[in-house]
Amino acid sequence: MEIRARAPGKIILAGEHAVVHGSSAVAAAIDLYTQSSLHLPPSGDGGAGEVEVDLTDTGLAFSWPCSRLLEALGETCRKAELQAPRPCSPEELAAIAKLVELHEIPEAKIWLSAGLSAFLYLYTSILGCRPGKVVVSSGLPMGAGLGSSAAFSVSLSGALLTAAGVVHPEGAVGGTEWQLLGKDHLELVNTWAFQGEKIIHGKPSGIDNAVSTFGSMIKFKKGELTNLKSGNPVKMLITDTRVGRNTKALVAGVSERASRHPDAMASVFHAVNTISEELSSIVELAATDEIAMTSKEEKLAELMEMNQGLLQCMGVSHSSIETVLRSTLKYNLVSKLTGAGGGGCVLTLIPTLLSKLVLEKVTTELESHGFRCFKVEVGGQGLQIHQG
């Protein structure tokens, strides 16, 4: 049996970090995906065989004998398939970390260990210590602010829960081999994926896994999700500064700043909340002529600029991000970081009337700094499943 699940990355238009502290944020799925393909031998029997994961983008593959997993995670494995989603306990996490340490991960790729821990947790909690092989491949840059960690957890959870027979794909995605899940099944995938994100991020808000699971454009506040109907297409240029960073460390840094300056940071988070609320209502306006469109885009740009200023207050900007801001401002274009910051990706709003020539010039200038620019479709499908 082969089950494939693919889950999209995301951009955050407003509200990253503040969303971890209860503010609203606005995010949208993009058309870059992480895919998990699960192969299960016909009659899996706990104790025999291996659990393998091939992380094709990193060129690394890992495996554990099922007997070893059973020995280390007995309870988790035994209770699998009956469990509702639940957090990974510190004891389980320690046992999983030891299993990951059985493999020598090259120092330059040590950041993978968090992803491997999330993999082992989701696999053994949902399928038990059954032998199987998962091949993961992704079109998303890893650790760059486009939600690769969430897409990884959502695609894995989708494939594993389908294999366990707990969720069932139904509607087809027009003209493709992919199928969708119903709302209740998506909720279940999302809850499991959130447990994976917790292992990778420490203290995630849940926005990334929610938008990767449900797709579309959403407003998210304290776990509550509202679907936004974008009145006009939102066009964004993405610039990957290629400066590596780690979401867990950046989220922890903002929390530390908030505990040092609780009142000042509460005001910052409150201001971000207001920006996200305003941005979400502007996005839904349908501008029907050029004047209305220009006015809508100017408002969006101004809110993005204000949000970027507040992200600087939180201490998550970076000199590479500032270079993107300066370069795009020369062409009257507004940019903000997206995701956790500290490097990674920057969004630039592309006004409808912007000429191709200007777009080419700004892209050339950004690329001359060693950055990588690309355009994405915003607000598409979330998790999709294919059963072969």
Ligand SMILES: Nc1ncnc2c1ncn2[C@@H]1O[C@H](COP(=O)(O)OP(=O)(O)O)[C@@H](O)[C@H]1O
């Ligand atoms: N395709 C993948 N294969 C293995 N691990 C992955 C993959 N995608 C994401 N991860 C895990 O997620 C981490 C990156 O997550 P994070 O720092 O939150 O950045 P982002 O979510 O913005 O890409 C990686 O270090 C790795 O542990």
Ligand SMILES: C[C@@](O)(CCOP(=O)(O)O)CC(=O)O
């Ligand atoms: C900084 C944050 O708001 C988004 C992190 O996104 P990413 O992992 O950098 O893609 C954290 C969160 O909401 O969990």
Ligand SMILES: [Mg+2]
């Ligand atoms: Mg992430």
